[in-house]
Amino acid sequence: MDGTGSDAMTPPMTRPMIRLSGVGKTYDDGTVAVQQLDLEVQRGELVCLVGPSGCGKSTTLKMINRLIEPTTGSIEIDGQDVTGQDPVEMRRGIGYVIQQVGLFPHQKIIQNVMTVPLLYGESKAKARQRATELLELVGLDPATYADRYPHQLSGGQQQRVGVARALAANPPVLLMDEPFGAVDPIVRLRLQDEFLRLQDELGVTVVFVTHDIDEAVRLGDRVAVFATGGRLAQYDTPARLLGRPADDFVADFVGSTSGLRRLTVIPLDPAHVEPLDGVRTGDLDAVIDTDTTLGDALAVLLREDRGLVGVKQGSQFVGVLTPNGVHRALRAALAEMAAAR
């Protein structure tokens, strides 16, 4: 290997941010954790690795930042073979968030977030400014939280600090291992929403490990489903994964409630929008856009409890959506799924 990676000639913006080629890991005791894994993650993409316990998700993630060395294959980040780089140096350029946040208990929140910029040689003033911005970015008011200690924060708040700290070095790649696994379901949903917004804003490339298919489908631009023994069973968009599982294992894993899950990925089809007949647009408090997913549309309907919401395309009202419309759309999606199997 020449150290520049096989892909160094490809224009930077078009080559994958992360590329695993034929990667395998067999532990010393003979356990085959990952086999012949080929996986590409595009720049700015959020990819979820999902699968049953012990299928090699964490091992894969840790091979990307070289906490674990692969037995076979190669891993490139931005066209550079990671095995040719100093692991400590390399790891600093990759954000890493785990379930047990690992905050320093005797340091204030602001100091916890400042650690990485200080390591990079930033002045204290600059590191503090950056940490303050990051706390704001992850939804923690610095005036309230900067001077608290980790034990004075809830689990969800600590997780936010973990995300802020991982982002402190402005890493192009963020690896997350079950980051929201320990918080209750409601907080988890909120953290997921916030994280999606943040990722969109920052354009960071994310590999996110979860054992929860709902979380994977909700967050991932693409989802890699692993089977036991570290075999990649399917790597696809959430909609295709739910609509066209590659084999029985994936179909089982995606599960019998996949019809409902599809709601979270199917865009609202204009075919299910009803005409505005007799409804004055001024009467429509709740408005959704045509590119809303059915799941979000249903959430607005339930929240508003009004029986219908207005649907807009750009600035133009194109009709209304009712619970019946959502029902029809779901039935159509299920029929399409059945036809695809």
Ligand SMILES: Nc1ncnc2c1ncn2[C@@H]1O[C@H](COP(=O)(O)OP(=O)(O)OP(=O)(O)O)[C@@H](O)[C@H]1O
């Ligand atoms: N240090 C190790 N030595 C031997 N086997 C290991 C080691 N670490 C992990 N394994 C094994 O490798 C396989 C994959 O483990 P890994 O932690 O990657 O799975 P996972 O999909 O992340 O699981 P989980 O969802 O339970 O965290 C498992 O069978 C595990 O027991």
